[in-house]
Amino acid sequence: MCAERIQRFLMAIVLTISMVLFATGHLQYGVILQTFVIVMVAMWALTNFCPSLWIFTKVFGSCYEK
Numbered sequence: 001m002c003a004e005r006i007q008r009f010l011m012a013i014v015l016t017i018s019m020v021l022f023a024t025g026h027l028q029y030g031v032i033l034q035t036f037v038i039v040m041v042a043m044w045a046l047t048n049f050c051p052s053l054w055i056f057t058k059v060f061g062s063c064y065e066k
Contacts, residue, residue, distance in 0.1 A: 002063035003056035010052060011037065
């Protein structure tokens with residue numbers, strides 16, 4: 001498994017947890033988790049740097065390295 005795939009799975013898991021929190025009535029925690037994901041994705045889009053992707057690349061290697 002490579003860093004980019006692991007990072008996508010991590011985002012999917014975190015968004016699923018957020019959805020479950022909303023569905024079970026824990027709105028405050030769901031909003032906090034959703035806001036965290038939005039801020040991280042916006043930072044990734046604006047700066048082309050994502051802390052989790054950077055760490056995963058160091059540990060697992062990139063999918064796009066040759």
